[in-house]
Amino acid sequence: MAVKSNFSNDDFVSILSNYDLGDFEAAQPLTNGTVQTNFLLQTGSGKYVFRYYENRPLGSVLFESNLINYLTAKRYPCPAAFSNRDGEFVGLFAEKPYIIFEYVDGEHLETLSDDQKSQLIHHVAELHNITQTYEPSYQEHRWNYDVDLCRTLAQEAAAKQASRNARYKLAWFEAELSALDLPDTLPKGICHCDFHPSNVLFQNGVFKALLDFDDANYTFLSFDLASLMNPFVPGFDWNSWFHFRPDENVFDFTEAKSVAQAYMRHRPLTADEKTHLFDMFKLTVMFDCVWYFARGAAHDFFEKRKIDYLNQLGRSRFYHEIFD
Incomplete structure (x- = not known):
């Protein structure tokens, strides 16, 4: 750091x-x-x-x-x-x-092979299995990722900017959060929430350690899974999204489906987790919007475009693309 x-x-x-x-x-x-x-x-x-x-x-x-x-x-x-x-x-x-x-010896890899991705996913699922019955102390001192926290952080970001653009963006943000369906009955435990390459150690191609639990918190277990998934085409990113039309098909579920299947080999998802993975993935996008709240005009920006595409796709289609 x-x-x-x-x-x-x-x-x-x-x-x-x-x-x-x-x-x-x-x-x-x-x-x-x-x-x-x-x-x-x-x-x-x-x-x-x-x-x-x-x-x-x-x-x-x-x-x-x-x-x-x-x-x-x-x-x-x-x-x-x-x-x-x-x-x-x-x-x-x-x-x-x-x-x-x-001190753990190893190396940080910017690009993972398919096997190394599978190893990481395995250990993420293992973390969830281990902590599903864990009762954390000092939980109230952490940002526990849920809809309420997301809304609060967005409100704080908008107040800090104190601009018309921020007010319009917050109005859109709160409407989208209200549309999420995330029952409290979804399994909870500890999520790591930051799988940046600098937080994962490999040695001779083998997973060695997960580092930096600075953002770890008690939340829905499927949050980490959703954050590992990318159902968009490789060329759709924060620095290229504006090249795509609003009505264009930007989805490629090949990798996202592979991630979900690899995860479920070690921790099977409940029926409710599968049903609401669409909403969980949208929540990860909304948190990204919080972290980059100042970026982009309220009428059209990267995270909004993601949510718009997902809304056009719908929960049912998302489910079938991942699990069928």
Whole structure:
């Protein structure tokens, strides 16, 4: 992640003095990503990753540390967190929380082979199987992805922009959210919610670890599945959507159907999850709209065009393309 806070060698000596991880030798900033500050620490006993949470309250980080401890106890492939001599997994430095993680060797792949995609999907389904009965503590300190959160974040984004375009976009946004059908009875658990290549480690072509649970939260399990799916043709993207006509067929379900089938080999979907996967996929698009709320004119922009195409297709056709 990008380094936003500076640490001296003396700072790391002081921090490590309360851990049984060996004496500090060196620190190297890790610069991939944009949110939290990370350093690779070298001590007398090995390598560790120091993560400093720039924009997360203590409760949110405690949610993550407890989740990581639960997953590693279940032998899930993710870096373990280390406790200090007081038995605490989350420390504070300059009033911000940090965790020291296990260093896992491997490489980040920008492009995955079909086999590597299947491995990732397998471990996403495994995460869901493991956490379907997990009762998270500090849940209220996380953004738990659902319709209510999506609406709240959009309202905040529109208020921040305070423009006519933002008001029009919010009106469209709230109408589309109201049309989603996502029953509370859909299975819930922990979703990772960020499968960027920098968060997935492979070694010699084999899945090694899922990293960075900074966005993980308690939500509908099918949210992660929907976020892995892309039912659009490869050429339809944020920088090319305007080349397509509003009435053009932009769908190619080949990959999306393959992802769903691979996932269901490890966690079969309930009948309700299948029925409402259309709405779940639309919810992932709406969250993308939140993250890029300032992008595009309200009458026609990338996420709106996606939703318009999906509305033209309909829930029934989406279901049959994926599951028949």
